[in-house]
Amino acid sequence: MDVCLASTGSVVERALQEHYGQKDRYAPAEKLRTLVVENFPALGKVTALRFLEWVQGHPEGSVALPTGKTPEHFIKWTQHLLETWERPETRSLLETYGIEPGLKPRLDGLHFVQIDEFYPIHGWQTNSFFHYVNKYYLTPFGFDPNKALLINPDEIGLREGETLESVWGEDGVDLSLRTRAPRNAAEQRRQRLLAEVDDFCSDYESRIRALGGIGFFLGGIGPDGHIGFNVRGSDHYSTTRLCETNYETQAAAAGDLGGIEVSGKRLVITIGLGTITYNPEAAALIIAAGEAKAPIVKTAIESEAGNQVPASALQPLKNACFFITTGAAKSLTERRHREFAANAEDPAEHGRILIDAALQSHKTVARVTREETARLRSGPLLLEKLGTDFEVSREAVQLRLQEKIRRGLTNPTGERIFHTAPHHDDIMLGYLPYLLQFIHDPANSHSFNYLTSGFNAVTNDFMATRCRWARRALVTEPAATWLHLGDAAADQGVRQVQVQRYLDGLANQDETLCETQVGLRFLHLVQEIFGDSWGVADDLTPVRDQLDALETIFKTTYPGKKDAAPIQKLKGALREWEAEVLWGHLGFGLGHVRHERLGFYKGDIFTEEPEVNRDVKPLLERLRREKPTVVTVAFDPEGSGPDTHYKVMQAVAEALRRYRDETGDNQIRVWGYRNVWYRFHAEETDLIVPVSLGQIAELNTLFMNAFASQREASFPSYAYQGPFSELAAQILVEQYEHVKQLLGAEWLQNHPDPRVRAARGFQYLVEMDLDTFFGKTRALKRSIG
Template identity: 45%
Template sequence: MLSKYPLSDVEKSFFKESGVEKISTQIPYLMVDNFPKLGLLTACRFLEWAAANPEGVISLPTGKTPEFFIKWTQYLLDNWDSKKGKEIRDQYGLGSVKKPVLKDLTFVQIDEFYPISSSQHNSFYDYVNKFYIQGFGLSKEKAILINSDEIPLAQGKSYQEIFPDLKVDLSLRYREPENELEQLQQESIYLIDQWCGDYEQRIRDLGGIGFFLGGIGPDGHIAFNTRGSHIFSVTRLTETNFETQAVAAGDLGGIEVSANRLVITIGLDTIVYNPEAVAIIIAAGEAKAGIVKDSLETKLSNVFPATVLQKLKNGRFYLTRGAGVKLTDSMDAYYEKGEWTFEKTERAVIELCKKLNKYGHRLKLSDLKADKYCKLIPDLSEETVGQVMKSIETKLAKGLEKETEQTLLHTGPHHDDISLGILPHITNQLNEPTNEAHFSVLTSGFTAVTNSFVIDTLQHTKKLLDEDKIQMVNFEDFFEVGYSLKTDKDVYHYLTNVASENADARKRGLCHRVVRALVIVYDVKNKTQLRETINDVISILRKSYDGEKNPAKIQKLKGMIREFEEELVWAHFGVQVKNVHHLRLGFYTGDIFTEQPDKTRDVEPIVDLFRKVNPTKISLTLDPEGSGPDTHYKVLQATAAAVKKWSEEKDLSDLRIIGYRNVWFKFEPHEANVIVPVSLGDMSVMEDSFANCYLSQVNASFPSYSHNGKFSTVAKRTWVGQLNDIQLLLGKNYFYLHDRAKVRASHGLIFFRDMNVDEFLATARELEKSIEGML
């Protein structure tokens, strides 16, 4: 299909390298191996276009997705005539292109939250100025930007005066104002609408956008054109949907903020107004695979906004292989090319059960022969389905095996990852007294704690100090050494008050730990300094805007709150504080583009932990290709490097690596080799421990886009869904008539992969290719 469309020299080069043989989608796409390569492709195509259109109109994305687009663009411009620069240009279709000059391009800002100060570092206005206007050397005078501070409002007032709570009620467009403030708000909304119309006209007066680059949201939104946006929509002030608010929560400091913030966005028709426009959507990682499939394989529809690119001959999707893994083209290639493995047989048969909604024992040979993929199974016979069922039963049997005399080290990128991933499996291990368990969270997780949570906690701490209910500060040696003692007692007393349902005493337990943390972080020497420190932190946080990067000491304080929460969870099962290790790897900084793991700073602490614990089993998150700069992904690479280094000094032939997934990604049955039954009791333990211990997370300030609530509920739904898939293959009778009570009690299943060191390092090496080629 791609041959029907005009391909640039850059696109021809990348298409040839991709090895893709068939494209049958509604919009053409190019596919690359990894996230940095996606940035290289996009940068090359942008520079190719800019060289041919030196005074053109461009619109480029914000957020984390364009990280490598920005880095590669700057690299190529800085190294256009260097040896490496020439090699890259020759390889990817830029060999004969004259170095583009970007200063005469007109930049159009795609979208912005409203209202938000242009001086905030989490505003898109600030991002655009930092990374594009300054970073690319574009003209600020020619740029068409969205600056909330400069959009005129009623009586010349500021948005802080018109919208004092930063909420804009769009119903005022259609109803009568009820008071003087609402009258001003209504007039202001009309003025904003007029401003948006003028913004749109400025773009159209230039002939429209010539080069558009955007990401795609979990609901399919491009810019802030969410699911259901009109195909002919234009620049406007509008609300967003939950999925978009959940994604924006990280930028704005929590769903509490993003749910109440409107947006100004260019429309779908704005993007395609210029019929000659090059419009590209970029997507990376398997998390985007579902919406990519829907957007590429569906005819023009307001349900999937990106389908609007079908209007353009130069509309494209640029994808990583992970993002394209669910495309029909990719599925066809998976089954039709390469060696046929039993994994393919498993996948084809289980998917057929779902497609036909038939139990495995009811599948007929004729069903398999009629299926597009099952018919490709070598030696297809009446026994094929039975072989798949037996394989799944073997995986379930492995999940029931009793483990003894093991030293277990369970690791996670964030606090709550381990619990949400494999808690029922861990409880099985902890019930065996010959096992020793350790837990380690590898980052400090401070970005998940809101300012408001810390302020509330510190205010309550002050109240308890005033009431002399934190008596440990009265001990003579508390500020010298006492603050570091009896941390297990903190945890035990907290959980005792969970049992007695004493909410006030639980909060007091948290405040006790916060006092210890304040002494450590701020080197507090006495009660007076303690009160001053609490007041200072509250003052700093109150003056901070939501989503602002905190000072390092407040980051550490937030991280220590999360560490206390993790200790509480594992103390449910008698695990002592000394067996919960907090590594706080240095790459985790809270910046929009975080650093890559460093061998000394980030890998050596993990190796030291291995040496100290000497585990026989290590668990870790084994996510597929992510969106590039994500914490799970970087922690995996640091852990793999640590395992490799440890293997150079110790025989690890008996070490097992457990790869699990949780709420962000999940294994398909054919990918896992161990299946663990989950009972209602297991689910209750997970839900209760999450609600009682992860205090900063119960309100779900940074939720999954798939659920407006606690992550524990998302995990439970994942486990239930996995049981449904396996029940469809094995039949419900298999479960409730099984000879093992654990299986009969199954109302969910956990999938994971058990590997030896060589298998793990080979898997990690495949994933590591996604960070090769970085600058």
């Protein structure tokens, strides 16, 4: 029998339960109330409705709202609802969710509370949270700035003539000065400012409590489960404070701050878990989207209270609730069980349970017992459904896994493969070992299509170094080796020579030759972007002046600042060079590599939605030319990884829809891949590809040779502290261990194909027909076409 907590007074939450046919808590597994919606945009809509419902009842209350990418749709929906409150369609939506449409909320009576801030950082920087809340909340929502509690590091403790840089220098804040004596005058200033920051935090906490605490809290959940910046291990009674973060949090913040070299030195000012829960009536909502969040969401919702699970501090709050998407809910025990109960005849669901039972029991699928299967939540129901066919189903799962490996060994031939990637390293991280098996079959043709320029993943330090290499190449190389000619064919010839000579440098271990070719490409790009009137054949002074100006920009611009469009283009073009180097390793010239630079990718914190004219039609034109039989795509239906992956997938899907409508070609197959952000379950894959130690080494070597901008791992995954190629290798090995467990080491070692015997990694891919692929994607709004 289901046990459910008494529902709160929220009409929106009750409407959600009714609309989706769910309870808000399934005990005993779930320790916090949870509501699940279908996708990321829907999550923003229902959260906005819940917020405005609360404001109607608390017009002078205090609210704390999140920063970063997570609240994108919440912000857009809240603004939309407030701006269109009187329209019939909005009134109808409000009534559907039980909100009184005659009482339009006013937010100017509310007290806004900033949740957290990096430290030290200037409040005027566009990547500070102080800037964020002013830009996206205070004015757009109609808050009264005079009633806002804000954290602006420029206004905390600095004396006349002091700046954050002059006090803290390049090394950042030394918290040991809280407990030790300063060694010199500089440390005395730091100790005094540190004390001022601590006093600010205490005062900030007092001001929040004077308001009665926070009435409405909305937050995301970090990769380690952090709420605010209360990382794993935070005291549930913690208050506002200046503190350090952990690696996962630093990695997640690297994109905002310009690299982990910067985020690793930043401390944070954050309200505490005790601050959030101080008001026992607080409506504390946590939002999460995508399968990548599923493991941490499960931990947060199903764990007993403890400091290792920050969200468990919310358990005493009757109005606390997780609002999450179906992907984020994927690992929740009871909800997964109910999903299975509704699809209990699906062999894939049987396979998932049996595989999980085998992995949990450290046995092969063929040997997992009924008793071991019954230990899983859905195990007894599966056994009931299977009856005497348990052994038959077990064997079927084993045979399906073996068939997937057989398919992974069968190399495609006679295919026209249209490879797509959101970023320049996605193809190699997603399926390069598989591709290497058949890439040189002359019966196949390949087109590598990079859909964004990826400039956000290039640091200013990296660019400053390229300025120096370009200046050196300017002295040693003739203009003909880099000159941008303005003729597409001639320019491609110059660029192709640069790639080939770079590869010669790698082969000869000639670092100077490699650096020279990068410098020459840099000169070519700088002239293309900045130098229409240089006249370089006569005078190189304008070239040197432009390089000097660029180096000054790269050395003086604060990390994480949005670049001007020409700088974005220059950074992105260097990532494009890296992709050309990658395929040059494998014998593919520039004619096989296409850089689309889709327009939705602009470096804004909220990436625009793809548009048909701007983003889909260029892809459609490429499909018309290539006439592919296979299209590859980073398969991210819910935005689990970077949102660029999700939006690129929508653009590819729309282009394929239109291509099929034009041509009637319904035979195209789609290969879905995942890389370092999240993974396929063994049951949901269609191809399991053996990967040898040599192939793993080649993956890493190619990555390190080609993707110099990523070599230092300035923007790493929170799951691994190092280059993406090493994480990709780790995932391949983990999947090998799973397959070895499921099928048995003997089966692999005795396999007739030496590729299986040599395998120490396995790569997972899915293969879909167009209808299946379209069913996993959202159609773009026709109104934007």
